């Protein structure tokens with residue numbers, strides 16, 4: 001069994017602030033330790049379910065948050081910035097299952113550190129009319145390769161948000177969001193136990209899981225913080241302006257929709273105000 005683990009950071013138990021999950025933050029070392037603990041719990045659970053090959057794709061910020069030698073199970077580590085498939089880089093049709101680890105809610109949801117790819121550019125994203133976070137967008141890539149998304153971990157919002165796009169997904173709640181910057185966190189060891197068992201159980205019954213089946217032709221609607229960003233997004237072929245701050249891209253191919261979305265994410269970075 002081949003397992004793909006897409007690793008974000010904001011959804012890890014104990015993490016409630018950017019200072020814990022950006023490299024320049026004063027508490028980044030702590031955040032990193034908490035992250036590696038949960039990644040290893042997922043790897044250990046996957047191995048217990050029969051995984052023989054595991055790829056860990058670091059999908060957070062500069063995407064080199066994990067000390068490679070501390071990864072359990074001799075998991076391969078896909079790290080570094082500029083990856084064309086971003087949070088899903090490394091996935092292909094040879095994988096049997098996907099785990100979304102340390103995920104957070106969409107910008108429009110009051111989850112811990114909620115955002116959708118870029119909190120300083122994107123206010124809301126709707127996939128086929130339904131507000132989606134990163135899990136739903138990333139499910140477009142899973143759909144292209146025909147791989148089911150078995151597990152998502154994070155606060156109480158990430159499971160319900162992923163469910164419409166990832167059929168049969170198991171949600172593992174490691175903290176309860178109080179606001180965007182506060183949570184009741186499970187003890188790290190308790191969170192790791194939950195993840196290890198939850199991943200093992202979900203990957204033990206893969207027969208019941210199907211890959212995402214997001215209806216195509218599909219539509220991705222993006223609402224930005226500024227009209228300039230919406231204008232800039234229309235420079236990409238197939239992107240249509242809906243109102244001053246909203247654009248829509250539509251298409252038949254899930255991977256093309258994802259790639260156009262990522263192009264917009266990269267492009268609009270030039271207009272972010274600090």
Ligand SMILES: [Zn+2]
Nearest residue numbers: 008009060061
């Ligand atoms: Zn992140």
